[in-house]
Amino acid sequence: MLVFALKRFVVGILVMLAVSTITFTLTNVAADPARTIAGEGASAADVEAIREAYGFDRPIIVRYGEWLGGALRADLGDSYRQRRPVVDVVMERLPVTMSLGGLAFAIAILAAIPLGIIAGLRPNSWIDRASLTFALIGQAMPTFWFALLGIVVFSVTLKWLPVSGSSSLSHFVLPAVVLAYYATPTLMRLTRAGMIEVMQSDYIRTAKAKGLRTGKIVLKHALRNAILPLVSVAAVQFGFMLGGSVVVETIFAMRGVGYLAWESITYSDLPVVQAIVLTIAAIYVVLTLAADIMNAWLDPRLRSN
Template sequence: MGEAIEEASMLAFTLRRLVVALSVAFTVSVVAFALLHLSGDLATTIAGPEASPAQVAEVRAQYGLDRPLTAQYLDWLWSALHLDFGQSFYFRSSVVSLIAERMPVTLELGAISLFISLVIAVPLGVLAAVFRGTIIDRLALTFCVLGQAIPTFCLGLGLIIIFAVNLRWLPVSGNASWQNFVLPSIALGWYAVPAVMRLSRNGMLEVLSADYIRTARAKGLSPAKVVLKHALRNAIIPVVALAAVQFGFMLGGSIVVEAVFSMHGIGHLAWEAIARNDFPVVQAVVLILAAIYITLTFLADVVNALLDPRMRVA
């Protein structure tokens, strides 16, 4: 009976989160579609500033821009669900092919950045919790505040000046080799360090005060074994779910980092499209990155609910 109630509770929670995710995805699709029409007369933009009124009218009819907005949106949404985002105005090629070509760079950058942030933040959070109230704890929290205070693009420019221009250790731009990913990954990964570090610290503080930790200490286990084997294993669970959300944030934040380091990923593609009024590409990038983030957030909520039944009740 108890297992049936748990399964029903988990199913209801998942369905609620799914409805929220779909609602957010629908809202994002409306915003992405509105980008075309909030920027001015799209037919004039496509035809060019030198086009005659007759040519503008021909373009408007060719692209279906003379139809009601609702009909245009439904057609665009149906095509987007089939991964058909049309042709790029500037690159003169399929938007999907452009994104498929650039996406691996962004995914690799996001994965490396997430790894760097976890390697830095989790040990800092553990040390801050173990040495709570000491200089180590205060230094870790100060480092966390600095991580929130420094914008990503400022950090990226600083890394370029120090390690690429002055020291000449690493390349300034591009994505030809693994060296090109070092500086942008640090700049992008820095963004997630404060959140992960705070969650790791709070999780460790909660676990270290639990009864089974006191029992482990009473048995004479070494402090390192108590922290690493018994406490960290349970405190790290929420961090896993947060990491999925942070990965989605990094994919969106890669637009700034890729522009600073001239990496030819989907973020740089979005920057190029915005600079050249290539609206189909901008629409597709916004929708795809939002879909990835919404999916990761939904999966993180489900994982958290599986691991912590209190979330279902809340």
């Protein structure tokens, strides 16, 4: 198990290195950092002075090496817009995004697994068809449209929930439901497919022949094997909720990392953009590593890979 975890850890480090390289290269090639700092009305002499002062005239590989060394020390430079350390800027917004993503993930899991189990135990029934219809609508509906619809119904018309902000728990309910509804169909369909496959297995038929109760068969024997694919996908979906919260946080004006990303892109605050991409990538790697280890614990056969 330790060797398996170490192999996955090395792969995660390589992924992070690749992400950091691509992110730094694209952000420095897509825009001139010196002109971004100087502003649109700056003269060529001012831009050149800033380029020399910040070292932007040096080869990109040298600047990348310095930036990577700083990243290893949790020093990602200063924000062009806010004139303070990027790490502080991102860490201020991260709790909002983590809270939103965590609540959305909990809602998705609590909705998807029971629906998937029920649909998998009764394939082709009205419950199964209703669940698949729910999944189809969730995957086809644009996130921004569902968010705006929720605001119109629950905030403007019924006045049950606030329109925007992130100062209380009530501000998180509607955005979390919007994020969760996009992830729920995928998790539900995986659970359903896993249950249908597992319930047709020989060991399940043997358990039924022994007279075990259906609830015990499902919870103790079937569910453990049925959720193996779900673990990996759930980790990716949670990462998507954190990284893909830009639209939701912008619509609901929640001051999280997603909204910060939109602001930083709008104002060409490249160090903050780089830090956000690196942070989300690190979260993805950690979640994937945790999912691989959990899958290996649930299914020892995976440890030989």
